[in-house]
Amino acid sequence: MARDLPDLAPLIDHALLDPHVGSEAIQRCCDEARHFGFAGVCVASRWLPVARERLGSSGSRTRLVGVVGFPFGAIPAAIKWAEAEWAAAAGADELDVVPDFGALADGDSGAFCQDLAPIVELGLPVKVILEVGRLAPEALELAVAAAIDVGASFLKTGSGFGPAASVEQVQRLRELARGRAGIKASGGIADLEQALALVEAGASRLGTSRGVALMQALRQGGSRTAGAESAEPPAP
Numbered sequence: 001m002a003r004d005l006p007d008l009a010p011l012i013d014h015a016l017l018d019p020h021v022g023s024e025a026i027q028r029c030c031d032e033a034r035h036f037g038f039a040g041v042c043v044a045s046r047w048l049p050v051a052r053e054r055l056g057s058s059g060s061r062t063r064l065v066g067v068v069g070f071p072f073g074a075i076p077a078a079i080k081w082a083e084a085e086w087a088a089a090a091g092a093d094e095l096d097v098v099p100d101f102g103a104l105a106d107g108d109s110g111a112f113c114q115d116l117a118p119i120v121e122l123g124l125p126v127k128v129i130l131e132v133g134r135l136a137p138e139a140l141e142l143a144v145a146a147a148i149d150v151g152a153s154f155l156k157t158g159s160g161f162g163p164a165a166s167v168e169q170v171q172r173l174r175e176l177a178r179g180r181a182g183i184k185a186s187g188g189i190a191d192l193e194q195a196l197a198l199v200e201a202g203a204s205r206l207g208t209s210r211g212v213a214l215m216q217a218l219r220q221g222g223s224r225t226a227g228a229e230s231a232e233p234p235a236p
Contacts, residue, residue: 009039010039013040013207013208015207017044027054030055030062032211032212033062033211036215040063040064041062048090058091064093065094065127067097068098068119069083070129070159077100094125097129109145116150120152128143130157132158134163140172155182155184159186164187164190165186167197170183170201170203185205185207186206189206195208
């Protein structure tokens with residue numbers, strides 16, 4: 001492996017979305033993210049207040065990312081919007097939103113947009129989770145066009161509950177976005193080689209629960225790193 005590797009830390013959304021963890025794990029996730037200088041910490045709405053307190057005030061180097069309608073998006077638009085509004089009030093800096101795939105299946109771009117538009121209007125950067133590996137080409141094109149039309153900041157390959165992120169998925173989203181939105185690769189990012197390939201393909205953000213392991217592997221490759229010398233975060 002080449003020694004001059006890119007610094008992945010500013011691209012990583014350090015995710016902890018396991019519904020069976022408690023506050024101690026959320027706090028540890030935040031400590032790891034601050035230690036390595038990750039782009040964000042991504043947690044379920046229920047944990048946003050805990051993570052906000054641990055990370056410090058909004059606008060800190062590590063951004064707090066809340067998920068909305070996660071993981072399936074199959075809830076009424078009004079409830080999804082209420083969750084997004086609550087997340088914003090709880091201190092989220094960004095929102096990763098699962099859209100209305102039912103509307104997409106019906107080819108109803110109007111309903112798809114109406115599900116997302118009020119959330120975008122809250123004023124936070126929105127990443128739309130598209131489950132690229134499960135969408136037919138026509139549905140994906142419709143979803144990308146609609147997400148960009150309402151002002152989404154990022155297109156996200158998946159929730160992590162579907163197929164793993166792939167180079168092909170990132171490349172396809174990049175082609176469809178045509179520079180109008182960033183690309184976040186998420187789901188099954190298992191090792192450093194895969195993470196680097198996704199970035200090379202055009203991902204400008206990586207959603208993963210393996211951020212610490214990726215940074216350890218990156219340092220063992222003799223590459224540029226962020227943060228302190230130790231691979232372990234300091235005690236809180």
